[in-house]
Amino acid sequence: MLLVDSHSHIFAEDFDYDREVVLDRAAQAGVKYHVLPNIDSTSVPRLLETADRYSQCFPLMGLHPTSVNRNFSKELEVVGSYLSIRKFWGIGEIGIDLYWDKTFVEEQKVAFRHQVQLAKKLGLPVAIHARNSFQEIFSILDEEADSTLSGVFHSFTGTLEDYRHILDYQTFMVGIGGVVTFKNGGVDRVLPHINIEKIVLETDSPYLSPAPARGKRNESFNLTFIAQRVAGILEMPVHEVASLTSANAIKLFNLPINNEES
Ligand SMILES: [Zn+2]
Numbered sequence: 027m028l029l030v031d032s033h034s035h036i037f038a039e040d041f042d043y044d045r046e047v048v049l050d051r052a053a054q055a056g057v058k059y060h061v062l063p064n065i066d067s068t069s070v071p072r073l074l075e076t077a078d079r080y081s082q083c084f085p086l087m088g089l090h091p092t093s094v095n096r097n098f099s100k101e102l103e104v105v106g107s108y109l110s111i112r113k114f115w116g117i118g119e120i121g122i123d124l125y126w127d128k129t130f131v132e133e134q135k136v137a138f139r140h141q142v143q144l145a146k147k148l149g150l151p152v153a154i155h156a157r158n159s160f161q162e163i164f165s166i167l168d169e170e171a172d173s174t175l176s177g178v179f180h181s182f183t184g185t186l187e188d189y190r191h192i193l194d195y196q197t198f199m200v201g202i203g204g205v206v207t208f209k210n211g212g213v214d215r216v217l218p219h220i221n222i223e224k225i226v227l228e229t230d231s232p233y234l235s236p237a238p239a240r241g242k243r244n245e246s247f248n249l250t251f252i253a254q255r256v257a258g259i260l261e262m263p264v265h266e267v268a269s270l271t272s273a274n275a276i277k278l279f280n281l282p283i284n285n286e287e288s
């Protein structure tokens with residue numbers, strides 16, 4: 027079985043003492059590849075160190091919405107300069123978060139649009155973080171989305187209407203993560219209406235640990251629980267969910283992986 031963790035912060039400080047052990051444990055369970063979305067300028071050294079050391083890790087570059095403040099244009103300059111000096115597999119994670127703090131909502135919108143335009147210019151996919159902000163994000167994407175823009179709404183917890191709106195942007199997918207295993211998470215009710223061709227799987231580790239590991243540090247091994255839950259809801263064999271969603275992630279991020287080995 028081959029699984030791609032399409033959204034992992036394995037470069038985070040939480041893994042400084044056992045990153046290799048965590049990656050090995052994941053690989054043994056089939057989780058062999060990891061897409062690593064950046065947070066902000068302070069997380070870049072760890073991100074690049076991890077990606078340079080472990081060839082199964084593919085870094086993205088971007089400014090996370092919760093790191094957008096009055097200094098955001100400086101942060102965006104950093105994003106631009108890293109993109110000019112090395113290979114990244116997408117722009118992320120970017121978006122709008124109105125759950126934690128609404129102080130910089132206008133700045134968040136500007137930073138999001140700027141990075142979407144950057145993605146279009148560079149021909150890279152975007153990893154979008156949407157929290158209490160689908161309307162704000164949709165109103166920007168309605169203007170910006172075209173055939174040159176692809177991406178994923180990571181940790182999708184929206185409604186069926188939100189999903190249908192995402193389908194309008196033809197080359198977008200949804201990332202299904204730990205919330206699918208939560209009672210009352212709501213994702214289990216929307217999931218049966220989502221086409222498997224539009225799904226990638228993710229942990230968002232070290233956050234959002236799925237049942238039965240809820241409350242603990244999340245790690246990529248737990249993607250197996252998410253795959254099993256998705257397979258249960260869609261009434262499909264888990265290996266089929268694994269190979270289809272892995273192929274989706276490989277295609278979306280254009281990863282140099284031979285999917286035959288699955
Ligand atoms: Zn994330």
